[in-house]
Amino acid sequence: MATIPANTRLAAERTWTGRLAALVKAAREAPLAVVVILGGLILVAALADLIAPYDPTLPVKGAEIFAPPFWMEGGSLATPLGTDFQGRDILSRLIYGARVSLIVGLMGTLVAGGIGTALGIVSGYLGGWVDQIIMRVTDAWLALPAIVFAIFLAAMIGPSMWNIVVILGAVYWTRYARVIRGEVLSLRERDFVKLAEIAGASKLRVIKKHILPNVLNTATVLASLTVGVVIIAEASLSFLGVGVPPPQPAWGLMLSEARPTLMAGQWWLTVFPGACILLIVLATQLFGDWLRVRLDPQTRNL
Amino acid sequence: MARDAVLQVAGLQTHFFTFGGTRVVRAVDGVDFTLREGETLGLVGESGSGKTTTCLSIVGLLPRAARIVGGAVVFEGEDLTRKSQRELRRIRGRRIAVILQDPMASLNPLFTIFRQVAEPAFFHQRLRGRSLRERVQSLLRAVRIPSPEWRMREYPHQMSGGMRQRIVGAIALAGGPRLVIADEPTTNLDVTIQAQYLDLLKDIQRDTGVALIFVTHNLGIVAKMCDRVAVMYAGKIVEQAAVRELFDAPKHPYTRALLGSMPKLGSKEPLYSIRGQPPNLANLPPGCSFHPRCPDVMPRCMTEEPRDFRPGDGSVARCWLLGDVLARP
Amino acid sequence: MSQFIIRRVLYSVVTLLILSATIFLIVRLTGDPVALMAEASARPEDLERIRHQWGLDRSWPVQYVTFMQNAFTGELGKSFNYRPPVSELYFQRLPNSLTLGLAATLISLLIGIPAGIISAVKVNSGWDTVAKGVALLGLSIPGFWLGLVLILVFSVWLRWLPTSGSGDWRHVVMPALALGWYFAASMLRLTRSSMLEVLGSEYIKLARLKGLPDFVVIAMHAFKNALIPVFTLAGVNMVVMVNAAVIIEVIFAWPGIGRLLYEGIFQRDFPLVQGVVVMAGFMIVVINLLVDILYAIIDPRIRLTR
Numbered sequence: 001m002a003t004i005p006a007n008t009r010l011a012a013e014r015t016w017t018g019r020l021a022a023l024v025k026a027a028r029e030a031p032l033a034v035v036v037i038l039g040g041l042i043l044v045a046a047l048a049d050l051i052a053p054y055d056p057t058l059p060v061k062g063a064e065i066f067a068p069p070f071w072m073e074g075g076s077l078a079t080p081l082g083t084d085f086q087g088r089d090i091l092s093r094l095i096y097g098a099r100v101s102l103i104v105g106l107m108g109t110l111v112a113g114g115i116g117t118a119l120g121i122v123s124g125y126l127g128g129w130v131d132q133i134i135m136r137v138t139d140a141w142l143a144l145p146a147i148v149f150a151i152f153l154a155a156m157i158g159p160s161m162w163n164i165v166v167i168l169g170a171v172y173w174t175r176y177a178r179v180i181r182g183e184v185l186s187l188r189e190r191d192f193v194k195l196a197e198i199a200g201a202s203k204l205r206v207i208k209k210h211i212l213p214n215v216l217n218t219a220t221v222l223a224s225l226t227v228g229v230v231i232i233a234e235a236s237l238s239f240l241g242v243g244v245p246p247p248q249p250a251w252g253l254m255l256s257e258a259r260p261t262l263m264a265g266q267w268w269l270t271v272f273p274g275a276c277i278l279l280i281v282l283a284t285q286l287f288g289d290w291l292r293v294r295l296d297p298q299t300r301n302l
Numbered sequence: 303m304a305r306d307a308v309l310q311v312a313g314l315q316t317h318f319f320t321f322g323g324t325r326v327v328r329a330v331d332g333v334d335f336t337l338r339e340g341e342t343l344g345l346v347g348e349s350g351s352g353k354t355t356t357c358l359s360i361v362g363l364l365p366r367a368a369r370i371v372g373g374a375v376v377f378e379g380e381d382l383t384r385k386s387q388r389e390l391r392r393i394r395g396r397r398i399a400v401i402l403q404d405p406m407a408s409l410n411p412l413f414t415i416f417r418q419v420a421e422p423a424f425f426h427q428r429l430r431g432r433s434l435r436e437r438v439q440s441l442l443r444a445v446r447i448p449s450p451e452w453r454m455r456e457y458p459h460q461m462s463g464g465m466r467q468r469i470v471g472a473i474a475l476a477g478g479p480r481l482v483i484a485d486e487p488t489t490n491l492d493v494t495i496q497a498q499y500l501d502l503l504k505d506i507q508r509d510t511g512v513a514l515i516f517v518t519h520n521l522g523i524v525a526k527m528c529d530r531v532a533v534m535y536a537g538k539i540v541e542q543a544a545v546r547e548l549f550d551a552p553k554h555p556y557t558r559a560l561l562g563s564m565p566k567l568g569s570k571e572p573l574y575s576i577r578g579q580p581p582n583l584a585n586l587p588p589g590c591s592f593h594p595r596c597p598d599v600m601p602r603c604m605t606e607e608p609r610d611f612r613p614g615d616g617s618v619a620r621c622w623l624l625g626d627v628l629a630r631p
Numbered sequence: 632m633s634q635f636i637i638r639r640v641l642y643s644v645v646t647l648l649i650l651s652a653t654i655f656l657i658v659r660l661t662g663d664p665v666a667l668m669a670e671a672s673a674r675p676e677d678l679e680r681i682r683h684q685w686g687l688d689r690s691w692p693v694q695y696v697t698f699m700q701n702a703f704t705g706e707l708g709k710s711f712n713y714r715p716p717v718s719e720l721y722f723q724r725l726p727n728s729l730t731l732g733l734a735a736t737l738i739s740l741l742i743g744i745p746a747g748i749i750s751a752v753k754v755n756s757g758w759d760t761v762a763k764g765v766a767l768l769g770l771s772i773p774g775f776w777l778g779l780v781l782i783l784v785f786s787v788w789l790r791w792l793p794t795s796g797s798g799d800w801r802h803v804v805m806p807a808l809a810l811g812w813y814f815a816a817s818m819l820r821l822t823r824s825s826m827l828e829v830l831g832s833e834y835i836k837l838a839r840l841k842g843l844p845d846f847v848v849i850a851m852h853a854f855k856n857a858l859i860p861v862f863t864l865a866g867v868n869m870v871v872m873v874n875a876a877v878i879i880e881v882i883f884a885w886p887g888i889g890r891l892l893y894e895g896i897f898q899r900d901f902p903l904v905q906g907v908v909v910m911a912g913f914m915i916v917v918i919n920l921l922v923d924i925l926y927a928i929i930d931p932r933i934r935l936t937r
Contacts, residue, residue, distance in 0.1 A: 136642070136645050136646060136649055137649055139642070139645075139646040139649075140646045140647075140649035140650040140653065140912075141650075143646055143647075143650050143912040143915045143916045143919075144650065144908065144911055144912050144915070145871050145874055145875035145911060145915070147875050147877065147878075148874060148875050148877060148892070148908060148911055149908075151877055151892070151893075151896070152654070152657075152892075152896075152904065152908050153657065155896040155904065156657055156658060228770065228771065232773045235773055235775075235776075236773065236775060236878050239775060239878060240877070240878060240881065240893065241897075242896065255775075255776060255779065258779075259779070259882070262779060262782060262783060262787065263782075263786075263787060263794065265783075265787050265788075267783055267787075270776075270779050270780065270783060271780070271783075274773065274776035274779065274780065277773055277776060278771055278772055278773070278776070281770070281771040281772075281773075282767065282768070282771040285767055285770055285771055286767070289767075361840065363836070363839055363840060366754075366755075390842075391842045391843075391844065392842060393842070394839070394840055394841065394842035395840060395841035395842030395843070396842055399840070400837075400840040402833055402836060402837055402840075403833075404833050407832060407833035407834060408833040408834050408836070408837045409834055409837075410834040410838070410852055410856065411834075411856070412855050412856055413852075413855075421838075421841055421843060421847075422841050422842065425841075425842065425843055425844070425847070426842060470837070473837070473841065476841075477841075477842070
């Protein structure tokens, strides 16, 4: 009597985890889906002017403030995802927000990767006191939680999208420097580098011809895994009011503007921008994982 | 021979299934041998020839990708390949013990020697308290650890390499086994300590009558320790014989090559090295697996796999050369 | 051993000097705080008087040395706005941040360790894949957004938990979860990889060869070894969480040092901002130093290889 329900429950659990597992597995192993999501977001960001129904910085004429999404009572198809406290169209703001997120995410990563890779190569290849100085500075940078450092810098330098790019680049280079330095240390001992040195190649030439090309894969993998972190950091700064200044449509800023009315139950103002951040970061993480497997067979099992 | 067979391995096949089962590696492919009480069998071969996998198949502790696909492992009259993990657990550490290669790595760094030696007696014989302590002390004495009563309170990193390997030996003896499988137990030891350790194993075997499988690639150790030798190549036993027989009259070209690559005292002859690469188990050549490296290869070897030949002196070898010998009047 | 400790302590001191100098320079480089704070109508001679009062008219090196001298005696300068010394404000708020950090650490351990162990023991199974998914979401869901969604669900819709402030345990649950979420994922990853490494070791093989029950092999032999790095990271993470909870503390109106920093920034209170940031660096450098020394004591091999 008692055995049958117990068994069926067990079976149901198994299929439940089984299904979930299949889903996760598919997401991890299908670069196609990831590429489609990322490509879609990039396209949306690039073509924001064509796609977005309204100007994201101005109230929609004739629309109410705090209009809910269209499927709810009081919603309208004119503003399908609702409006904010000024009556601006949420959908348009989300579309333009993608542009801000992607620009900051990609450019910030580029700056961080550039600084970190350069310092890592110099530190690892030259060694000696140069290495000591760069590594101690890296230690000092790592001692502060990245987000606290970023908030501090943003508060000091002042809010603007390009300032944020520079700030996040200046905060997140440390990981590149460490990893790349380690790689250069082992590259330096390899025969082709030794041979080039014996042949009389200048240090700059050795770096350009032999070191840099060999660390680019690692730098690319690190970059793909940093983009998401930078995007979240930008949203955090904007949320705190030290990032992208209003009335620009950044997702973090939208979340910040939604906060006063969260208690009133206007959930769409909070859920949509956050879901966008989640989606874009998830896609970059999956892309990074996939890239790591492709470019760096040694870490495949991590 | 009147003594009972402790272990009979018959037609054992253990394969690795990788890449979702699309690639099959026949790590052990049809291995037969018999081991009697108090007997020592040497299992010799290059790394990757299937020695270790054979041993792990006997105790049923294979890596995830590996599976026994055929044959039987009959231990004291019971086929172990048909037993559940639960039943095997009661045999492992109690009636069959294994000594691993690396004494530095095979002791848990965070547990005392006492605890690690005591575990088999604790779980299998259910000894507790004083009788457990006394058991551990007598085991440590048996492997010649000085002042065991306070040594057993120490941690592995406080011991020398030779001592650690003797402790691993004590753990093997803790359950009172009938069969001990020693997987290259001396490769990481100094030569003098190696000799001491081998003497110790011999003494213990004489006292307890335990059967021993000795996995090694060192033929010198085989000559010193073993009664019989089985030479493995690419997952198969290519020659099996009594130690004297094998050293005096090796039948298989691979055995001859192995013996030729062993340095001899006082000999000025150049060492013989086996030409060619060790075989790729995932992609074995047709016919005899050894034929690409065999100095005496015949056309037949390239197409037809040799069967076991028994030249009549108690040895068994898989080589067509013997076929010729036997066929001749 | 003592040589190793001395070297590590020296490194830490150098790190702290570079860090404090960097922060000091950034604060000074970005403009004259008095001018930034003052109203447009303020008279120049008043500004000059205030500058002198705060010691801002002296040269930078002198200011830095004074700052460091004060810092060593536990004095972080005087807050522009609050008037009381920065250290007083800081230590008033610190207990709240510690509470939150501790709760978040507990949550990250409660999620990360069991999931990591299951994931490693049943590697490549459905559970493992689900755990990998959780780890992925941990990195992808912004903690502050999770906090907002928690408020929406548990305070606005279900009305189970208060939205903000501090008091009994019900105030801690949501901020701790929002803060600990990211770290739970990192705990999970570390537990999994550490456990996998231990499970593949020779001594675990020997433990299985002894015929021990699986439970004993995993829960006693593997667990103890695998969790050393996990608990070390948990310690470091806790200190990071105490210091990096700025947004979470702002969202939940939690009166900790993160919100103190936020308030300092918006009141352009430079001594306060500088003090809080330097303290964060100090705490993290110290915990890293302690962890390194502790490791060296526990494991003699580390001492030899470094």
